Amino acid sequence: MITPTIRNAFFYAIVVALGGFVFGLDAALISGTVRFITTEWNLTDMQVGTVVSAPGLGVLFALMIAGYCCDKFGRKKALIVIAALYLTSAVWSALATSYMMLVAARFLGGLAFTSLTLAAMYIGEIAPPKWRGKLVSMNQINIVVGLTAAYFINYAILKASQSDASWAQSLGFQDAAWRWMLGSEILPALLWLILLFFVPESPRWLVFNNRSDQARKVLAKVLPENEIDEQVADIEKSMHHAHDSRSIGAQLRELFSPRMRLALLVGAAIAIAQQTTGINAVLYYAPTVFEQLGIGTDSAFMQTVWVGLVSIVATVSSLFFIDRFGRRPMVIGGLVWVIASLAICSYGFHQARYQLTDESLADLIELVDTGSLQPMVGKTYASDAEFKTALNVAIGETKTREHGSVLIQKAAVINATLILLGILSFIAAFQFSVGPIMWVLFSEIFPIALRGVAIPIFAFITSIVSYLVTQFFPWQLATLGASSTLLSYAAMCSVGLVALYRWLPETKNKTIEEVELVFEELHIKKQKT
Numbered sequence: 001m002i003t004p005t006i007r008n009a010f011f012y013a014i015v016v017a018l019g020g021f022v023f024g025l026d027a028a029l030i031s032g033t034v035r036f037i038t039t040e041w042n043l044t045d046m047q048v049g050t051v052v053s054a055p056g057l058g059v060l061f062a063l064m065i066a067g068y069c070c071d072k073f074g075r076k077k078a079l080i081v082i083a084a085l086y087l088t089s090a091v092w093s094a095l096a097t098s099y100m101m102l103v104a105a106r107f108l109g110g111l112a113f114t115s116l117t118l119a120a121m122y123i124g125e126i127a128p129p130k131w132r133g134k135l136v137s138m139n140q141i142n143i144v145v146g147l148t149a150a151y152f153i154n155y156a157i158l159k160a161s162q163s164d165a166s167w168a169q170s171l172g173f174q175d176a177a178w179r180w181m182l183g184s185e186i187l188p189a190l191l192w193l194i195l196l197f198f199v200p201e202s203p204r205w206l207v208f209n210n211r212s213d214q215a216r217k218v219l220a221k222v223l224p225e226n227e228i229d230e231q232v233a234d235i236e237k238s239m240h241h242a243h244d245s246r247s248i249g250a251q252l253r254e255l256f257s258p259r260m261r262l263a264l265l266v267g268a269a270i271a272i273a274q275q276t277t278g279i280n281a282v283l284y285y286a287p288t289v290f291e292q293l294g295i296g297t298d299s300a301f302m303q304t305v306w307v308g309l310v311s312i313v314a315t316v317s318s319l320f321f322i323d324r325f326g327r328r329p330m331v332i333g334g335l336v337w338v339i340a341s342l343a344i345c346s347y348g349f350h351q352a353r354y355q356l357t358d359e360s361l362a363d364l365i366e367l368v369d370t371g372s373l374q375p376m377v378g379k380t381y382a383s384d385a386e387f388k389t390a391l392n393v394a395i396g397e398t399k400t401r402e403h404g405s406v407l408i409q410k411a412a413v414i415n416a417t418l419i420l421l422g423i424l425s426f427i428a429a430f431q432f433s434v435g436p437i438m439w440v441l442f443s444e445i446f447p448i449a450l451r452g453v454a455i456p457i458f459a460f461i462t463s464i465v466s467y468l469v470t471q472f473f474p475w476q477l478a479t480l481g482a483s484s485t486l487l488s489y490a491a492m493c494s495v496g497l498v499a500l501y502r503w504l505p506e507t508k509n510k511t512i513e514e515v516e517l518v519f520e521e522l523h524i525k526k527q528k529t
Contacts, residue, residue: 006131009222012199013123013135016079018192019115020139022086024146025153025185026055026109028308031286032154032301033178039402040178041099045474052284052474054103056467058110063460066114067453075122075202078114083193085112087186094183116143116439117459121451124443125204128223129510134319136443140436144315146188147283148308153184154287155301204448207235235448251453255446263445263519265503267458270331273496274438275465277338278489279430281473282423283307288474291405292349292384292482293419294412300405303420310424314431326508327437327444334433335497341429342490344422349483352414354387355380360410367403368395385481387411438462444507444515 030052038048070078089109096102119139127135160168161177173180206215212232219228256264282289286307290300322330356377361370372394381387391400391407400407446454476485507515 015195016119017138017142020142021146024143025150028147028150032181036178049471049474053470054106055110058107059113059463062111062114063456067456082112082115087189090185094179120439120443125202136440141315144311151304151308269499270438271458271462274434276492293416294409296409297405310427311431314428318432326506328506330433337429339490341426346483346487348419354411383481
C-alpha cells in the first residue's frame with residue numbers, strides 16, 4: 001500500500017533528481033554540436049576537447065565550496081542556486097558568438113554539475129532506509145532519461161536542419177542547428193528551479209543545525225509517526241564524533257582519521273573506477289564515436305538514440321535489483337562486464353582496415369579535391385588514426401575534420417555490428433552497476449557529520465578523472481586510434497575492479513548509522529590482523 005509518507009518521499013526525490021535530467025541534457029546535447037562548432041570556428045582536437053570538457057573544469061571549482069555552502073546554507077538553498085546556474089548557462093551557450101564565449105558559458109554550467117552530489121546527499125538524507133537505494137538511484141535514472149532526451153533532440157534538430165520546409169528555415173535550423181540543440185535545455189532548467197521551492201530542507205541538516213523540531217516536521221512527511229523520534233536520535237548519535245567542532249578543518253581531520261580509512265579507500269576507488277571506464281567519452285562524443293564505424297553522420301546520430309534507450313532500460317533494472325542483489329555484487333559484476341565490453345570494442349576496431357578506391361573517390365568529387373587523395377588509393381591503413389593522419393597530409397586538417405565522417409564511411413572495412421553491440425553492452429553494464437551505485441554508496445558510507453565535506457571531495461576526484469577523459473578523448477582518438485583508446489580504459493578500469501573487490505563491503509538494507517558501524521568493525525578487524 002502506498003501511504004502519504006511514501007508518496008511524499010518519492011515526490012521530493014523525483015523533484016530533486018530532476019536536476020539529474022537537466023544534467024543529462026547539458027552533458028549530452030553538446031555531443032550533437034561537435035561537428036557544427038568545429039566547422040564554424042575551425043577548432044582543433046584540443047579545442048573541441050576544451051569545449052566539451054569545460055563543465056568538468058567548472059565543477060572542480062564548485063566542489064571546493066559545495067561542502068561549505070550546503071552545510072552553511074542548507075541543501076535546498078544550494079540546489080536552488082545550482083538550478084539558476086543551469087538556466088543561465090543554457091541561455092548563454094545558445095547565444096554564444098565565439099569559441100571562448102561558448103567555453104565560458106559551459107564552464108558556468110559546470111558549476112552546476114554539483115547537482116549530482118547534492119541531489120544524492122539530499123535524497124539519501126530524506127529517504128526512509130528501506131527505500132533509500134531506489135530513491136537515490138532516481139538521480140541516475142533522470143540522468144539517463146536526460147541523456148536520451150538529448151540524443152532524440154539532437155537527431156530531430158539535425159533532420160530539421162536538413163529540411164527544406166519553410167518552418168525549419170524561418171526558425172533558423174539550417175544555419176543555427178547547434179544553438180537550438182543547446183537552447184533546448186532552457187525550459188527544463190526553468191521548471192526544475194520552480195519545483196525546488198516545493199521541497200523541504202533535509203531533516204538531517206536541520207538536526208545538525210540544532211533545529212530538531214523542524215526536522216521532526218519534515219520526517220513526519222516521509223516516515224511513520226512511530227519511527228520519527230528513533231530516527232532523530234540516530235542522527236544525533238551519528239554526529240557524536242563531531243562534537244568538538246563543526247568547522248571544515250575538524251571535519252577533514254575526522255574524515256582522514258584511521259577509523260575512516262576503509263570508507264576513504266572505497267570512496268576513492270569507486271570514484272576513479274567509474275570515470276576510467278571512459279563512459280563520458282562515449283556519452284559526450286557519441287556521434288563522433290559512431291562515425292568511426294563508417295556509418296555516416298545521420299546514422300551516427302540515430303545510433304545515439306539507442307545509447308539512450310539502453311541506458312534507461314539498464315538503469316531502471318538497476319533500480320529494481322539494487323536492494324535485492326546488493327551493492328557489492330552489482331559493482332563487482334558490473335565492472336567485469338564493462339571491461340569485457342570495452343575489450344570487444346577494442347578488438348573490433350583493431351581488426352578494421354581503411355582503404356580508398358577509385359570508385360569511392362568518384363563519390364567524393366563534390367566534397368574534396370580528389371586529386372589530392374589519389375596517392376592514398378589502393379593503400380591499406382591499419383587503424384583509424386593512421387588513416388586520418390594520411391588524410392591530414394593529403395587534404396589538410398580542416399577538410400579532414402569537416403568531411404572525416406564521409407571519408408571513413410567510404411574507406412572503412414569494419415565489423416560495425418560487433419562494435420555497436422560492444423558499445424551498447426558497455427553502456428548497459430555501466431548504467432546497471434557502477435553508474436548509479438557510486439552515488440548510492442556515497443550517500444551511505446559517510447557519517448552525516450562528515451558528509452558535507454566527504455561527498456564533495458570524492459565527487460571532486462571523479463570530476464577530475466572525468467575532465468581528463470573528456471578533454472583528451474578527441475586527441476586520443478586522433479593520435480592513438482579507437483582501439484588503443486578503448487583498451488586503455490579497460491586496463492585502468494581493471495585496477496579499480498581489483499581495489500573494490502578487496503575493500504567494498506555490503507551496505508544494503510542498513511541505515512546510514514549502521515553502515516558507519518560496519519566500517520568501524522572492519523577497521524577493528526584489520527587492526528587485529
